[in-house]
Amino acid sequence: MAKHKKQFAIIGLGRFGSSVAKFLSEMGYEVLAIDDNAERVQDLVNVVTHAVSADSTDEEAMRALGIRNFDVVVVAIGENIQASILTTLILKDLGVGKIIVKAQNELHGKVLNKIGADKVVFPERDMGLRVAHHLISPNIMEH
Ligand code: ATP
Numbered sequence: 001m002a003k004h005k006k007q008f009a010i011i012g013l014g015r016f017g018s019s020v021a022k023f024l025s026e027m028g029y030e031v032l033a034i035d036d037n038a039e040r041v042q043d044l045v046n047v048v049t050h051a052v053s054a055d056s057t058d059e060e061a062m063r064a065l066g067i068r069n070f071d072v073v074v075v076a077i078g079e080n081i082q083a084s085i086l087t088t089l090i091l092k093d094l095g096v097g098k099i100i101v102k103a104q105n106e107l108h109g110k111v112l113n114k115i116g117a118d119k120v121v122f123p124e125r126d127m128g129l130r131v132a133h134h135l136i137s138p139n140i141m142e143h
Contacts, residue, residue, distance in 0.1 A: 009031070031049050
């Protein structure tokens with residue numbers, strides 16, 4: 001039997017979410033991209049499998065999209081911490097198997113862990129650390 005290819009949904013199409021969505025699509029995965037801003041959705045229409053405009057804090061809308069059938073859902077809503085938390089709760093209630101959430105700060109991250117996010121990521125913090133590591137890495141040439 002052919003191996004099931006993972007299906008992904010990305011909620012929030014800012015710089016982080018859209019780059020996750022684009023990369024997964026380029027790698028040949030099925031991607032559903034969701035944002036409540038129609039312009040953001042429009043930018044990805046020709047890139048991902050499905051791009052829809054919806055409010056992820058609307059449980060019925062998420063149910064109607066069949067969100068629980070996706071193997072992994074990435075919540076990439078940054079600034080609106082309330083929307084990020086509510087969305088994560090709804091996804092959890094709907095039975096999504098794996099939920100990955102971008103956190104804005106440590107406290108936001110703590111709440112996300114408590115309500116059952118499977119993985120919490122801090123892109124700005126982690127990229128800052130990587131750049132700093134790189135700067136003091138012994139094997140980079142002095143420019
Ligand atoms: P980035 O740093 O990745 O650019 P950000 O941290 O600035 O993102 P925002 O711009 O606040 O994050 O949010 C990312 C996207 O999430 C935006 O395009 C916004 O429209 C979308 N978004 C926010 N709330 C909701 C919601 N309730 N439902 C769907 N999309 C939402």
